[in-house]
Amino acid sequence: MHKAGGQREMAVTLKTAQGRKLSSQLWLQRQLNDPYVARSKAEGYRSRAAYKLLELDEKFSLLKPGMRLVDLGCAPGGWLQVATKKAPARLIGIDYLPTAPVSGADILELDFLDESAPFRLKEALGGGADLILSDMAAPTTGHKATDHLRVVALAEAALDFAVDVLAPGGSFVCKVFQGGTEGELLARLKANFSSVKHAKPKASRAESAEVYVVAQGFKGARASRT
Numbered sequence: 001m002h003k004a005g006g007q008r009e010m011a012v013t014l015k016t017a018q019g020r021k022l023s024s025q026l027w028l029q030r031q032l033n034d035p036y037v038a039r040s041k042a043e044g045y046r047s048r049a050a051y052k053l054l055e056l057d058e059k060f061s062l063l064k065p066g067m068r069l070v071d072l073g074c075a076p077g078g079w080l081q082v083a084t085k086k087a088p089a090r091l092i093g094i095d096y097l098p099t100a101p102v103s104g105a106d107i108l109e110l111d112f113l114d115e116s117a118p119f120r121l122k123e124a125l126g127g128g129a130d131l132i133l134s135d136m137a138a139p140t141t142g143h144k145a146t147d148h149l150r151v152v153a154l155a156e157a158a159l160d161f162a163v164d165v166l167a168p169g170g171s172f173v174c175k176v177f178q179g180g181t182e183g184e185l186l187a188r189l190k191a192n193f194s195s196v197k198h199a200k201p202k203a204s205r206a207e208s209a210e211v212y213v214v215a216q217g218f219k220g221a222r223a224s225r226t
């Protein structure tokens with residue numbers, strides 16, 4: 001790796017492969033050189049993803065004290081940590097992977113696509129929500145069309161839940177991939193929210209196709225839905 005202008009090379013390069021596959025070597029090298037990984041360690045966040053929510057919040061003023069929110073796909077808990085700092089009245093996280101406890105949050109270890117999940121989340125919320133966050137991502141298969149369908153399916157399930165539980169004026173933030181909010185999903189978002197925008201936080205890797213859709217101003221249960 002060379003930097004322009006003959007600067008001293010500061011990036012960490014792995015000296016030996018030590019039996020690692022090329023893909024895991026590249027992953028490790030990227031982790032070691034990632035400023036957000038270093039920052040999350042220094043600032044006590046469990047994931048570099050925490051900075052994505054911090055940036056989205058700075059741009060869209062999503063998190064407010066006393067709010068009720070749900071974090072879909074919460075493990076390892078970076079977004080929960082960010083959200084608890086704003087003193088929510090109720091914060092529920094869900095993931096099928098274990099999430100270590102976060103003070104101020106209730107965590108369900110459950111597949112969001114399980115048919116019991118919406119009911120269990122609503123029960124834990126005990127009322128309407130002001131904000132539904134989804135950073136869910138299924139493991140990729142490498143088969144583009146399958147991966148795309150899975151992303152859309154998760155986003156649709158998250159939107160179904162948001163439409164069911166959000167109070168009027170509420171917001172919905174969902175990880176999608178480029179092209180993920182075309183067609184029907186985008187039409188449903190526009191029908192249900194007064195503002196629908198896409199954002200790619202700086203903490204989201206440039207080479208990743210991930211973007212977030214930020215829908216604000218939920219029109220409420222009586223709005224027309226497609």
Ligand SMILES: C[S@@+](CC[C@H](N)C(=O)[O-])C[C@H]1O[C@@H](n2cnc3c(N)ncnc32)[C@H](O)[C@@H]1O
Nearest residue numbers: 047049073076077078079095096112135136137
């Ligand atoms: C990018 S990570 C979330 C990182 C998290 N926002 C943070 O800040 O630590 C995506 C998560 O979505 C979860 N996930 C994917 N599909 C899910 C599903 N059907 N139900 C629950 N969690 C799911 C994965 O297990 C994974 O932990």
